[in-house]
Amino acid sequence: MTIKEKLIILSDSAKYDASCSSSGSTRSNTNGTGNAAYSGICHSFASDGRCISLLKILMTNSCIFDCKYCINRKSNDVKRAIFTPVEICEITMNFYKRNYIEGLFLSSGIIKSPNYTMEKLIETLYLLRKKYHFNGYIHVKAIPGASEVLLKKLGTLADRVSANIELPTSNGLKLLAPNKNEDKVTNIMKTIKVNRSRSFTPAGQSTQMIVGATGETDLDILGKSENLYNNYSLKRVFYSAYIPVNKDKLLPAIKNPPLVRENRLYQADWLLRFYNYKVDDLLSHDNPNFNILIDPKADWALRHLEEYPKEINTASYYDLLKIPGIGPRNAKKIVSNRKYYKLEFNDLKKMNISLKRAKYFITCNGKYFTDTNIFNKKIIEANLVLEDKVVSNKGVQLSLFNE
Amino acid sequence: MNKIYIYDGGFISFIALVVELFKNKITPDDIKLINSYDLGLFDTEIYLKVENEQENIKLLKNKISREALYCIYNVFLSDNKNKEIIIYNFLKSYFKYGKTVFGRRNIDCVNESIQISKYVRGEAHKLKGFLRFSKMKNNFYYAKFESNNNVIGILASHFSKRLMSDNWIIHDTKRGIYAIYDKEKVIYLTDEEVISLNLEKDNEDLIEDLWKTFYKTIGIKERENKRCRQNFMPKKYWKNMLEVEDEL
Numbered sequence: 099m100t101i102k103e104k105l106i107i108l109s110d111s112a113k114y115d116a117s118c119s120s121s122g123s124t125r126s127n128t129n130g131t132g133n134a135a136y137s138g139i140c141h142s143f144a145s146d147g148r149c150i151s152l153l154k155i156l157m158t159n160s161c162i163f164d165c166k167y168c169i170n171r172k173s174n175d176v177k178r179a180i181f182t183p184v185e186i187c188e189i190t191m192n193f194y195k196r197n198y199i200e201g202l203f204l205s206s207g208i209i210k211s212p213n214y215t216m217e218k219l220i221e222t223l224y225l226l227r228k229k230y231h232f233n234g235y236i237h238v239k240a241i242p243g244a245s246e247v248l249l250k251k252l253g254t255l256a257d258r259v260s261a262n263i264e265l266p267t268s269n270g271l272k273l274l275a276p277n278k279n280e281d282k283v284t285n286i287m288k289t290i291k292v293n294r295s296r297s298f299t300p301a302g303q304s305t306q307m308i309v310g311a312t313g314e315t316d317l318d319i320l321g322k323s324e325n326l327y328n329n330y331s332l333k334r335v336f337y338s339a340y341i342p343v344n345k346d347k348l349l350p351a352i353k354n355p356p357l358v359r360e361n362r363l364y365q366a367d368w369l370l371r372f373y374n375y376k377v378d379d380l381l382s383h384d385n386p387n388f389n390i391l392i393d394p395k396a397d398w399a400l401r402h403l404e405e406y407p408k409e410i411n412t413a414s415y416y417d418l419l420k421i422p423g424i425g426p427r428n429a430k431k432i433v434s435n436r437k438y439y440k441l442e443f444n445d446l447k448k449m450n451i452s453l454k455r456a457k458y459f460i461t462c463n464g465k466y467f468t469d470t471n472i473f474n475k476k477i478i479e480a481n482l483v484l485e486d487k488v489v490s491n492k493g494v495q496l497s498l499f500n501e
Numbered sequence: 502m503n504k505i506y507i508y509d510g511g512f513i514s515f516i517a518l519v520v521e522l523f524k525n526k527i528t529p530d531d532i533k534l535i536n537s538y539d540l541g542l543f544d545t546e547i548y549l550k551v552e553n554e555q556e557n558i559k560l561l562k563n564k565i566s567r568e569a570l571y572c573i574y575n576v577f578l579s580d581n582k583n584k585e586i587i588i589y590n591f592l593k594s595y596f597k598y599g600k601t602v603f604g605r606r607n608i609d610c611v612n613e614s615i616q617i618s619k620y621v622r623g624e625a626h627k628l629k630g631f632l633r634f635s636k637m638k639n640n641f642y643y644a645k646f647e648s649n650n651n652v653i654g655i656l657a658s659h660f661s662k663r664l665m666s667d668n669w670i671i672h673d674t675k676r677g678i679y680a681i682y683d684k685e686k687v688i689y690l691t692d693e694e695v696i697s698l699n700l701e702k703d704n705e706d707l708i709e710d711l712w713k714t715f716y717k718t719i720g721i722k723e724r725e726n727k728r729c730r731q732n733f734m735p736k737k738y739w740k741n742m743l744e745v746e747d748e749l
Contacts, residue, residue, distance in 0.1 A: 105715055129665070132664075142631070143730040147726035147727070196635065196642065197644065
């Protein structure tokens with residue numbers, strides 16, 4: 099098999115992993131090739147609009163497991179390939195020196211045993227770091243069930259190590275991934291959390307959940323995320339709209355991946371990490387799924403309209419964050435400017451703060467942007483939905499992958 | 502008459518002139534690079550002599566914060582036609598308000614400076630990712646690019662850390678500037694100064710083909726969203742990116 103044929107097979111089967119971020123590490127170059135950029139760098143964008151920053155491949159797509167949703171499951175009749183460690187190093191170095199990539203994302207099917215697979219991954223990373231003197235970004239997938247000693251070794255070679263939790267409930271996992279179990283994944287997370295330092299997975303860990311393959315609600319999924327953020331200090335949880343690659347009676351028969359739902363989960367995930375919201379603020383047992391028509395923050399605002407409109411010149415930083423359309427960056431701009439002068443709508447526009455959504459929820463110097471009769475749940479909701487539709491028709495909304 | 506003060510080189514000579522203007526309490530109507538603009542009917546050019554450029558630079562460095570210096574440097578790299586007078590006015594505000602100017606965006610020159618600086622850094626950041634090197638027969642890696650702002654210095658400093666063990670050349674085709682790195686230092690040459698670089702491509706087909714193959718494979722068909730792609734990766738950069746140049 100040629101290198102090209104291998105690359106096709108092993109990148110095709112790696113593409114469903116959402117993570118491609120390269121941020122959070124400050125690894126510097128010491129007489130070799132490469133360094134990490136703390137902000138991360140996108141090198142290209144694929145036809146699906148997702149950022150390409152890492153050479154995302156599997157070491158092999160052979161696997162002894164038979165997870166229902168996975169294209170590489172044992173029972174599938176697909177072409178199998180395996181890269182040798184040297185082949186992976188050569189492609190990585192050659193791509194890196196031409197500035198195609200920011201580094202390597204290496205995952206793998208499980209061959210022989212979890213420990214054996216992990217040893218192969220370590221061998222590859224060791225070669226890349228020590229023989230090729232590569233100091234660029236490496237994100238590697240830990241193999242559930244491999245020994246802790248191996249995991250600790252892996253962590254010293256990579257910028258980020260992650261393990262995918264795949265499904266938010268252990269029942270879902272039992273049903274679709276009978277060879278995996280949650281404890282094996284959370285054990286990995288625990289080890290990484292405890293050992294993390296400048297020389298051990300400096301960019302932290304992430305994980306991924308599949309959305310829409312089982313019956314879980316958004317509350318189940320986001321609750322799981324909140325739990326993971328709190329207990330294992332995860333940097334990111336990625337959500338991956340289920341795409342039917344296999345036919346199985348246990349899997350839902352859907353035509354299109356639930357992209358809007360995935361987008362809502364990402365929006366809510368941002369609210370957890372940067373906006374001080376809790377899952378309980380956003381969802382409840384009576385209302386366990388997000389409104390598909392409206393983003394979670396605006397939805398929350400409309401349900402708590404008595405807290406609005408907020409006065410731009412006096413609202414606290416955290417109150418500013420509750421204004422739809424205002425994020426941490428804009429809130430900081432507002433706070434650092436209003437010390438020196440009173441802000442009007444025009445001043446906000448001048449600072450490039452978009453008022454498209456925010457205008458319904460704020461006053462500037464006591465003034466509302468138009469007749470206050472507009473300040474009414476139904477009217478605002480209708481306007482926001484309309485604007486969202488315009489945006490999603492342009493197709494720019496579903497794109498939260500670059501960090 | 503409009504008094505236009507003329508500088509004749511890069512950032513250093515511009516800043517030295519600006520400091521000289523402040524020292525002598527001169528308010529210019531404009532500041533321009535020599536031979537870079539058309540003289541208007543009511544314009545008069547003034548060449549102010551700067552005795553010691555380095556001393557003026559030192560003076561300014563001691564007076565303003567790193568953040569402010571970073572900001573005006575970025576504005577200077579921009580393609581904005583009024584950048585010189587914007588920087589002059591920014592500094593005037595800075596001398597009045599100190600570090601707090603960054604919170605006074607109701608002052609036009611401050612707001613503009615912050616926005617232009619962000620725009621320059623944004624373009625430089627994009628190009629740090631979008632630049633594509635090819636391997637040449639003489640073992641140099643060569644990349645050409647076209648940008649709105651003059652970001653070759655930012656790029657060269659980025660790659661001199663990242664690719665410190667290789668020889669490379671970055672070529673700004675619009676401005677005719679080369680940054681050449683020989684594993685030790687970067688030198689800058691213009692089109693006229695470059696005599697022969699012998700830029701003949703190595704036989705790259707295999708690696709370039711692998712990259713194009715990877716690019717095609719990694720996109721998920723069911724999620725195709727070309728509009729979104731174009732928002733993040735504007736078409737103006739495509740002609741120097743091998744994985745998408747065929748789609749132009």
